[in-house]
Amino acid sequence: MGGVTTGSAAVDSRSIQAAYDVIRPHLRVTPVLELDRTDFGLAAGRLVLKLEQLQHAGSFKTRGAFANLLLRRLPPAGVVAASGGNHGVAVAYAAMRLGVRAKVFVPTVSSPAKIQRIREYGADLVVDGERYADALAASEAWAAREGAASVHAFDGLETLLGQGTLGLELARQAPDLDTLLVPVGGGGLIGGLAAWYAGAVRVVGVEPEAAPTLFRALEAGRPVDAEAGGIAADSLAPRRVGTLMFPIAARTSSAWRSSPTLPSAARSRPSGIEPAWWPSPARWPPSPRCSRARTCRRPTSAWVSSSAAATAPPSSSVEPAPPAPPRAHGTIPPNRGGRA
């Protein structure tokens, strides 16, 4: 399984490395934590956690946000993003650091802590609509009207490149990895990681039962609408996975499409992205369903811990505004003004 080509641009280890070279000064190299899987009642082996919740602004989304703001030519109107929360926080943070105008649309279901952070980072905030899809529609209308650059949460080339840089770091920190468990919403994170690893490790997508976007897409052979509910509703529940990540996921999905159930499909697929349902966030690890799908049995696995908990941070833990933000492309004045 390799990367994906979109027009003239490719998402592969080379382009991800090139993106990393640009965004690295703005990122933390988040640490990994190595555990023994027997701690969780699993067969002996190593379990590596990539603690991406310690990334600036609290999630891996910061990687994609900086990639968008630094790799694209931005218009004077700045950027606009729709988000369930974490992507909005990340775009607001990156925009603050780079002195770019940012407008962020979030649905009413977003957590108050994330809404507060977006405000504190100085973005124009609009809270509107019940779900992510509503915020996305509003942001696209605004982008068309105002000429701002839309920064997609998961279905953008630079977003995939940025998220893929997590794989680049992890490959250095845990070089002998053979299985990678990745949370999936719209698939930007798993798409970037799968493009980086290009089949060198087994990549397993983990989804809540009530928001099976990758599951449904692989079943249908294309991105299709799925339910968007459950624990994911406030942060990672778009209706469907992105069109850019899907070719990466689909490359080895023939056995999956013809199989009626997840565990047998997972057993029959030797490599590539596999979707797994995630019964409850409190049960990681082990998950009986995960074990049945043989997603947790390899000697060395890694789990991408993708964001900080959605609880209100004490104000001292919110990143302070930088004294003198470095400049981005163009001459876009920082937006500290009126909020929606």
Ligand SMILES: Cc1ncc(COP(=O)(O)O)c(C=O)c1O
């Ligand atoms: C904490 C967290 N984990 C995982 C995801 C899923 O990321 P993606 O949409 O790139 O699949 C999201 C998306 O918002 C998220 O906020």
